[in-house]
Amino acid sequence: xxxxxxxxxxxxxxxxxxxxxxxxxxxxxxxxxxxxxxPRPKKFMLTALAGCTGIDVIMILKKMKVVPESFNVIVEADxxxxxxxxxxxxxxxxxxxxxxxxxxxxxxxxxLSEEKYCGVSAVYRKAMDMKTEIRIIE
Amino acid sequence: xxxxxxxxxxxxxxxxxxxxxxxxxxxxxxxxxxxxxxPRPKKFMLTALAGCTGIDVIMILKKMKVVPESFNVIVEADxxxxxxxxxxxxxxxxxxxxxxxxxxxxxxxxxLSEEKYCGVSAVYRKAMDMKTEIRIIE
Numbered sequence: 001x002x003x004x005x006x007x008x009x010x011x012x013x014x015x016x017x018x019x020x021x022x023x024x025x026x027x028x029x030x031x032x033x034x035x036x037x038x039p040r041p042k043k044f045m046l047t048a049l050a051g052c053t054g055i056d057v058i059m060i061l062k063k064m065k066v067v068p069e070s071f072n073v074i075v076e077a078d079x080x081x082x083x084x085x086x087x088x089x090x091x092x093x094x095x096x097x098x099x100x101x102x103x104x105x106x107x108x109x110x111x112l113s114e115e116k117y118c119g120v121s122a123v124y125r126k127a128m129d130m131k132t133e134i135r136i137i138e
Numbered sequence: 139x140x141x142x143x144x145x146x147x148x149x150x151x152x153x154x155x156x157x158x159x160x161x162x163x164x165x166x167x168x169x170x171x172x173x174x175x176x177p178r179p180k181k182f183m184l185t186a187l188a189g190c191t192g193i194d195v196i197m198i199l200k201k202m203k204v205v206p207e208s209f210n211v212i213v214e215a216d217x218x219x220x221x222x223x224x225x226x227x228x229x230x231x232x233x234x235x236x237x238x239x240x241x242x243x244x245x246x247x248x249x250l251s252e253e254k255y256c257g258v259s260a261v262y263r264k265a266m267d268m269k270t271e272i273r274i275i276e
Contacts (some may be wrong), residue, residue: 003181003225007188009209015192017185019177020167023210026189029158031199039157041171041189042258043141044182047155050145051164051179054153071147079139079257086257087141119217119224120180127264 014038044074045087045124052120056113057094064105070097090124091131101136110134153262178191183225184213190258194251195232202243208235228262229269239274248272 002124013028014037026041028034049134050073058071074093080086110132114121124130145155151166152175153218164179166172188211196209218224232248248270252259262268 001219003184003215003217005181005184005188005213007185007192007211007213009192009196013193013196015189015211019181019185021176022177023164024162024177024185024192025160026185028193034193035193036158039160039162041186041193043157044144044145044186044189045258045261046141047145047157047162047164048179048182048186050143050155051153051182054145054147055151055166055172055179058147058151061167068147073145073153075143075145077141079141081139084255084257084260086260094176117222119222120183122222122224123183123265126260126266127261129175131235 003080010037011035033053042085042087046077046090049090049092049118049120049124050075053094053110053113053118055091056117057109060109060112061105064109066102066109068096068098068101071095087128088133089129092121093133093135095135095137097137101137103134103136106134106136142160142175147174149177180223180225184215184228187228187230187256187262188213191230191232191248191251191256194255195247198247198250199243202247203249204240204243206234206236206239209233220228225266227269229271230259231271231273233273233275235275237276241272244272244274 013034025038027037054073068089078089151172163176165175191213215225216227
């Protein structure tokens with residue numbers, strides 16, 4: 001199977017594409033000469049990871065009949081100072097809100113995503129150091 | 139320096155985040171139980187790459203006084219059949235439209251992005267096979 005993304009230059013430094021029927025715009029910051037018509041591209045690497053593992057976890061928890069009040073996936077990435085400015089270390093924080101959430105099931109869902117299902121995580125792990133944290137707030 | 143993305147679960151399998159002040163929604167497909175409120179997450183890996191190298195190339199070409207009529211960055215990715223379903227091979231096609239475009243400058247701009255500036259490319263190259271193609275259409 002193939003996935004294809006076709007990004008089309010619009011003006012100055014802005015690009016546009018359609019992903020699964022949804023328009024996505026990318027642009028450089030005004031400090032870099034762009035017009036901020038959309039987010040900077042590199043951070044989409046983190047959004048890809050957070051979304052991939054987030055959907056896995058909420059899907060697995062649903063099957064386990066665990067429904068948090070709220071759920072956030074926070075990805076913190078360290079960026080190198082020199083060119084190419086790239087991520088070299090990631091921390092994925094799974095933050096759940098709710099009363100009496102069963103930690104063992106949360107851990108199992110996160111582990112299943114990270115080790116079995118999340119294809120983004122599987123690629124990044126080959127290229128950099130990755131940490132995981134599970135947080136419950138009440 | 140750190141980059142942080144905070145993805146917040148909305149409903150069913152939809153997540154939302156704000157990137158550089160722009161709202162981004164991610165969702166699963168209806169076939170996977172989602173509501174298609176936004177694109178699937180994994181493809182954002184490809185958008186990150188296309189945007190990163192696309193902005194580099196158009197910025198470098200501008201300095202070289204080369205302005206194409208149109209410019210697309212097309213990323214084709216092969217996905218594994220088994221879990222975790224991940225990209226294992228990428229091809230980046232730089233497609234320029236214009237008359238008398240100087241191939242040597244296009245090649246130089248692409249090479250500078252791939253070898254010096256694009257931090258997304260630098261990470262993916264550690265994890266998978268990557269190919270490049272430059273196409274000129276008139």
